Amino acid sequence: MKIGIVSFAHPHAYSYLNKLINNQRVDWLGFFDDDQARAKEVAAKYQINSYASIKELMEQKLDGVIVASENAKHREQVCLLAPYRLSILCEKPLATNCADGLAMIKACQEHGSTLGICYPVRYLSSIREMKNKIKEGVIGRIEHITASNHGSYPGGWFAQPDLSGGGALIDHTVHVCDIVYWMTGARPTKVIAMANTMRAGLKVEDLALLNVEWNQGFDLTLDSSWSRNEHYPIWGDVKFKIYGNLGMIEVDSMNQVIEIYSNKKDKPLWSYWGDDMDQGLIDSFVDSIEKGVPFPVPAEDGLVSLKVVDMAYHFLRSEDNRAIEY
Amino acid sequence: MKVAVIGAGTMGKVHLNCYQKMEKIEVVLCELDQQKREEISRLYRIDSTGDYQQVLAADFDIIDICLPTYLHQEYTIKAARAGKHVFCEKPIALNEEAAWNMLSVCRENGVKLGIGMVLRFYPEYRALRQRYQEGLIGEAGVINGFRGGGGYPRGWNDWYADEQASSSLVVDLLIHEVDFIQWVFGDVRRVYAKRKCSAGRSGEDKFEIYSTIFQLENGVLVNLDGSWYDEGGFHSWLEVAGTDGLIAIRPERSIPIKTQFNSILGAEVAVPASPLTKTPFQLELEDFVEAVQQDRPPGVRVEEAIKALRVTLKMYQSAQLGEVIDVKGGQSR
Numbered sequence: 213m214k215i216g217i218v219s220f221a222h223p224h225a226y227s228y229l230n231k232l233i234n235n236q237r238v239d240w241l242g243f244f245d246d247d248q249a250r251a252k253e254v255a256a257k258y259q260i261n262s263y264a265s266i267k268e269l270m271e272q273k274l275d276g277v278i279v280a281s282e283n284a285k286h287r288e289q290v291c292l293l294a295p296y297r298l299s300i301l302c303e304k305p306l307a308t309n310c311a312d313g314l315a316m317i318k319a320c321q322e323h324g325s326t327l328g329i330c331y332p333v334r335y336l337s338s339i340r341e342m343k344n345k346i347k348e349g350v351i352g353r354i355e356h357i358t359a360s361n362h363g364s365y366p367g368g369w370f371a372q373p374d375l376s377g378g379g380a381l382i383d384h385t386v387h388v389c390d391i392v393y394w395m396t397g398a399r400p401t402k403v404i405a406m407a408n409t410m411r412a413g414l415k416v417e418d419l420a421l422l423n424v425e426w427n428q429g430f431d432l433t434l435d436s437s438w439s440r441n442e443h444y445p446i447w448g449d450v451k452f453k454i455y456g457n458l459g460m461i462e463v464d465s466m467n468q469v470i471e472i473y474s475n476k477k478d479k480p481l482w483s484y485w486g487d488d489m490d491q492g493l494i495d496s497f498v499d500s501i502e503k504g505v506p507f508p509v510p511a512e513d514g515l516v517s518l519k520v521v522d523m524a525y526h527f528l529r530s531e532d533n534r535a536i537e538y
Numbered sequence: 539m540k541v542a543v544i545g546a547g548t549m550g551k552v553h554l555n556c557y558q559k560m561e562k563i564e565v566v567l568c569e570l571d572q573q574k575r576e577e578i579s580r581l582y583r584i585d586s587t588g589d590y591q592q593v594l595a596a597d598f599d600i601i602d603i604c605l606p607t608y609l610h611q612e613y614t615i616k617a618a619r620a621g622k623h624v625f626c627e628k629p630i631a632l633n634e635e636a637a638w639n640m641l642s643v644c645r646e647n648g649v650k651l652g653i654g655m656v657l658r659f660y661p662e663y664r665a666l667r668q669r670y671q672e673g674l675i676g677e678a679g680v681i682n683g684f685r686g687g688g689g690y691p692r693g694w695n696d697w698y699a700d701e702q703a704s705s706s707l708v709v710d711l712l713i714h715e716v717d718f719i720q721w722v723f724g725d726v727r728r729v730y731a732k733r734k735c736s737a738g739r740s741g742e743d744k745f746e747i748y749s750t751i752f753q754l755e756n757g758v759l760v761n762l763d764g765s766w767y768d769e770g771g772f773h774s775w776l777e778v779a780g781t782d783g784l785i786a787i788r789p790e791r792s793i794p795i796k797t798q799f800n801s802i803l804g805a806e807v808a809v810p811a812s813p814l815t816k817t818p819f820q821l822e823l824e825d826f827v828e829a830v831q832q833d834r835p836p837g838v839r840v841e842e843a844i845k846a847l848r849v850t851l852k853m854y855q856s857a858q859l860g861e862v863i864d865v866k867g868g869q870s871r
Contacts, residue, residue, distance in 0.1 A: 423749070441783050534860075
């Protein structure tokens with residue numbers, strides 16, 4: 213199976229490449245990166261073929277391609293890939309806004325390509341277990357969810373609004389909102405957001421709190437801040453606390469660690485040993501291509517969580533204390 | 539010093555216990571419910587009365603009001619008019635008007651008013667404040683916190699379940715963190731709150747949940763949740779992320795001893811405790827006694843307790859209206 217990668221701008225691209233290398237069914241890998249210096253580095257380090265354009269990469273007759281460029285480039289690149297009738301997997305967020313996301317979906321539909329989205333959190337066993345319990349109704353009707361997706365400051369283009377579309381809010385909100393949508397099927401109806409920038413000179417928000425109402429009668433409070441500093445023992449967290457009328461479920465999905473206190477490290481470490489979510493995601497992508505079916509997380513799902521981002525930025529830009537209800 | 543504790547509910551008993559440990563304090567209980575009065579009076583080996591008028595007429599220095607919130611104003615004003623210093627449990631009152639009234643009557647009568655914002659006396663919260671002020675984590679950016687989890691409280695006459703009597707969980711419970719945050723990090727500018735509350739009186743399955751997001755005048759963001767929901771026991775935690783680090787108070791690092799009671803035996807409001815030579819409640823009461831003795835203001839100013847009340851009432855209002863509310867009123871975004 214021949215898989216291509218478009219851009220190593222997003223650090224997840226390196227992880228996806230490693231997972232592709234791990235997957236026995238992938239026998240050919242090539243990539244295009246619009247940053248020539250980075251392209252040289254990747255080609256040299258991983259010994260894979262680098263191509264000068266998307267067109268040249270596509271001439272290799274690929275089965276699937278992963279787009280891991282800057283958020284703002286997703287639309288143009290996916291639209292360039294769409295005519296090649298292949299399986300496309302796009303890094304989250306789908307785009308910087310829903311209009312772009314919709315255009316990408318339409319382009320793929322028109323040309324017979326399939327478009328999926330990278331939501332690796334769906335591949336964590338604790339998250340799957342949480343979803344199953346909710347489906348079984350063990351805690352009854354969901355009343356409220358408080359969640360967090362705290363992270364470290366990623367730097368680079370993530371802090372350039374023209375490339376990222378925003379800061380911590382767009383980067384992290386989509387993960388949690390996707391899980392809520394996947395778990396319940398509910399759609400967002402109202403978003404209240406508060407954001408701020410703590411790091412000096414940053415052009416995007418690095419702190420964001422949201423409250424999202426969903427059309428099944430529950431609401432979600434979410435902290436999506438890049439609030440973990442360099443000395444925090446782990447990169448961040450993905451946590452859920454779900455209150456139902458009959459009980460509650462708490463998930464701290466990164467709480468499968470060993471603690472390390474080493475004289476050779478400048479900080480304590482919480483070293484993670486749980487499921488490799490990126491491997492789950494990549495294996496699932498390869499499976500779907502082999503079976504000739506679309507990737508199980510369609511781009512349409514990416515649009516639901518991106519809608520929350522659109523609504524949040526709209527609320528932040530408005531001068532009103534009230535949110536529009538959809 | 540002679541102290542009369544009014545009300546033998548959960549807090550009344552905690553306060554009685556504290557006064558008994560303090561030197562040169564003579565404490566008496568006033569409780570209307572005869573059976574409860576006799577039981578507690580026997581248990582603590584103290585004198586008691588069921589007549590508040592008798593307490594007002596006697597030579598007490600301090601009257602410590604541990605009654606449901608809706609009674610705070612009436613009992614405080616009566617005590618002040620009788621020339622007694624007043625220590626009153628939090629929240630100070632059901633609304634700001636009542637709170638300011640309590641303060642002005644105390645001032646007119648030349649007596650001190652102390653409010654039980656006990657979180658300020660918890661050593662872990664004091665340590666967080668001190669470490670923050672040492673600059674260990676730079677400037678605060680975002681704060682996450684929680685209080686509750688001990689199930690729905692069953693107070694006297696089920697007053698917690700009566701909104702007219704308690705103004706709901708946010709005013710009763712989250713006022714602690716709101717006060718602490720305003721004390722350490724600055725005034726609250728605007729709030730948004732969501733509330734879920736099941737109908738009916740307190741019982742096995744009654745619950746109330748508040749989830750709030752708010753922003754301080756200096757831009758700091760806060761997510762503070764509270765629940766009267768059975769989360770396996772009462773607890774609280776607070777985490778502050780700043781420009782140069784993070785400070786956290788976590789339950790798993792705060793409780794060196796755990797004892798579990800069978801809930802069939804009947805639950806009252808759980809009081810979080812971490813064994814210390816002096817409990818935070820004793821420290822707050824000692825502070826007030828000393829304020830009276832030395833004629834200095836109490837550690838927690840009434841104006842600050844009222845400021846915290848104002849914020850929690852705005853949260854209550856926000857949950858009803860479904861919109862962000864500016865604490866000072868008007869547009870401030």
